[in-house]
Amino acid sequence: MRIAVCLKQAPDCSSVYVDPISGEVDTERFVQTLNAADACALEAALRLKEQLGAGSVFALTLGPGESEEVLRVALAMGADTIERLWHPSAADWGPLTIAAALAARLRADPSLPDLIFCGEQSSDWASGTVGPALAAYLGLPQITGVIGLEAHQDSGQLLLRVTRRLERGYRERLLARPPLLLTVHETLNEPRYPSLPAHLAALRATITVRDPLSLPQFAADFEAEETTIVEVRTPRPRPHRLPIPDSQLSPFERIGEIITGGTSRRQARLVEGSPEELAHELVRFLKERGFV
Amino acid sequence: MAELWVVLQEQDGLPPEYNQEVLAEAQELVQQHSGRLQLCAVQLRAPLPTATEKNTEPFFKSIAPERFYVLEHPALERYTTEGYVAALSWLIRAHTPALIVTSATANGQDWAPRLAAQLGLPFVARCLRFVLEQDTLLTLRALYGGRAYVQTRTRLGRLPALVTFVPGTRGTPSASRSQVGPSPAPEVIRYQLPLATEEQSPRLQRLGIEAPAAEEVELEAAEKIVAGGRGVGREGFAELATFARLLGAAVGASRVATDRGWVESERQIGATGKSVSPRLYIACGISGAAQHTSGIREAQTIIAINPDRNAPIFALADLGLLGDAREILRRAIQLLQEESVGV
Numbered sequence: 001m002r003i004a005v006c007l008k009q010a011p012d013c014s015s016v017y018v019d020p021i022s023g024e025v026d027t028e029r030f031v032q033t034l035n036a037a038d039a040c041a042l043e044a045a046l047r048l049k050e051q052l053g054a055g056s057v058f059a060l061t062l063g064p065g066e067s068e069e070v071l072r073v074a075l076a077m078g079a080d081t082i083e084r085l086w087h088p089s090a091a092d093w094g095p096l097t098i099a100a101a102l103a104a105r106l107r108a109d110p111s112l113p114d115l116i117f118c119g120e121q122s123s124d125w126a127s128g129t130v131g132p133a134l135a136a137y138l139g140l141p142q143i144t145g146v147i148g149l150e151a152h153q154d155s156g157q158l159l160l161r162v163t164r165r166l167e168r169g170y171r172e173r174l175l176a177r178p179p180l181l182l183t184v185h186e187t188l189n190e191p192r193y194p195s196l197p198a199h200l201a202a203l204r205a206t207i208t209v210r211d212p213l214s215l216p217q218f219a220a221d222f223e224a225e226e227t228t229i230v231e232v233r234t235p236r237p238r239p240h241r242l243p244i245p246d247s248q249l250s251p252f253e254r255i256g257e258i259i260t261g262g263t264s265r266r267q268a269r270l271v272e273g274s275p276e277e278l279a280h281e282l283v284r285f286l287k288e289r290g291f292v
Numbered sequence: 293m294a295e296l297w298v299v300l301q302e303q304d305g306l307p308p309e310y311n312q313e314v315l316a317e318a319q320e321l322v323q324q325h326s327g328r329l330q331l332c333a334v335q336l337r338a339p340l341p342t343a344t345e346k347n348t349e350p351f352f353k354s355i356a357p358e359r360f361y362v363l364e365h366p367a368l369e370r371y372t373t374e375g376y377v378a379a380l381s382w383l384i385r386a387h388t389p390a391l392i393v394t395s396a397t398a399n400g401q402d403w404a405p406r407l408a409a410q411l412g413l414p415f416v417a418r419c420l421r422f423v424l425e426q427d428t429l430l431t432l433r434a435l436y437g438g439r440a441y442v443q444t445r446t447r448l449g450r451l452p453a454l455v456t457f458v459p460g461t462r463g464t465p466s467a468s469r470s471q472v473g474p475s476p477a478p479e480v481i482r483y484q485l486p487l488a489t490e491e492q493s494p495r496l497q498r499l500g501i502e503a504p505a506a507e508e509v510e511l512e513a514a515e516k517i518v519a520g521g522r523g524v525g526r527e528g529f530a531e532l533a534t535f536a537r538l539l540g541a542a543v544g545a546s547r548v549a550t551d552r553g554w555v556e557s558e559r560q561i562g563a564t565g566k567s568v569s570p571r572l573y574i575a576c577g578i579s580g581a582a583q584h585t586s587g588i589r590e591a592q593t594i595i596a597i598n599p600d601r602n603a604p605i606f607a608l609a610d611l612g613l614l615g616d617a618r619e620i621l622r623r624a625i626q627l628l629q630e631e632s633v634g635v
Binding site: 018023127129135137167168172175180256274282285 | 303304305306307373374377397398399401402403404405406408409410412414415416417418430434435436437438439440441442443444445446459495496497498499500501502503504508509510512513516539563571572582583586593595597601606610611612613614615616619620621622623624626627628631
């Protein structure tokens, strides 16, 4: 079982400071980390390898020199091999080109990995595009937003029971057989902390760097990716309309209405009595209005 | 005339407002470019046993597109990545639109990037706003978990651009006031897709979709909510949850209850929590400070249970019960249980 995990170095969101006036993002303050969802993807891959008792985990990233940090973390956590892709022009690449570069790298091996794990989205751009695009380029089926993963051996074959996150608490259950690509939601698991010796060993590891443009199968459609940044600014919410408070009311009540957004007053029917009576009244009311 | 497509999404648990919202946003864009853009909706579905045009109606309450593409194929009975990508690729080849928009739901974010990669379409995910200016697409999106907004510019080529729109950004469009009379019915174009039936990848088997337990339903989506505050107490929340389960309601809380750790913080309703719009809201042991009631102004029926006659929550309630919430809930649970056994 060969598993590949695609990782990204991204700033920890709590370290992001945007100047409220100029809208400038203070990149000096960024604390770069392994993207949270990617860490869960790596953890899922490592757990699967441990459960099967065999296999290898290949951690891959596309990024500048600093992003080797995430590969060292991956190595310390238990990845078997690591590699970094980079080309100076890649700083301007969009997610589709990045996915094409990753696809070209995975195609460069004699065979594709059995499983590919990605984080569902990154903490910075959160476009959630690289995973599905990579699956498309490699012609693999995909499952996005994985929040539950169990592996079983079914007559010598690996069978994955996957839970996918949908809206509003709904879940989709799937059965999957490799090869396929999974994008992992950051609630799937709790990534492990590497031990100190493993961490120190990882600091000394040499990391292979490849230029994606030199890969034979890299055919990115740069034209499709001409998305440029016009402006970055502080968030401004959409305006929310509030009803004008009644001028007959006292200032206290008017302030109250502005805060509550004009919650309408109703004719309350106040019922007193023993708890039994009140419980009966409650159930009767619920029935009368058709709630029970 | 260039077409702007809104790809409608249907799924268990997916509120229809998500589609309405994208339609409303798209219509605004079409109005800005009147005469040059045409609003079209796209629906993917399994062929209906009795094909009637009426089936299209529920989507278009206040906003009617000029065209309505209906793609039918047995494999589109339920969502599959391959099915959506194949069907939409086919339709894009037949009628190349200028822009395709859909809601950035779990499924929208599943097929849209894949479609973009397969056809090489310019793609901007999770937009908060999108505007067309001649041959460029301007979008607004959140960066760093919403700490910054970024405006991006994408040049449009011969291929359509694809955009996913973050649901809930616009809110449910209220009934349009400007509209005079019913909007004209869209021109319906139905296609039986000439695709192989094996759109589902054989390595992937979709077992089904599970609804969350009623008390776990996200508050914004809940039809009924039973909320507790200081007057319920830590232990009382167990009873409150039982009552909610019997009623098929979600559990909510005031800030006191979440701050003290009686309930997880995502259950908080009010100014610093969530705004909810259930049909039934039962406030137990909540006095009704403005910070809380600002979150329930959309609630239709409100029942308040509180021992304090002067609690402001009673002014908002349809029914007020003067007493200890825990005691009353405990007995109401018995009553409801007896009844369910009796039936």
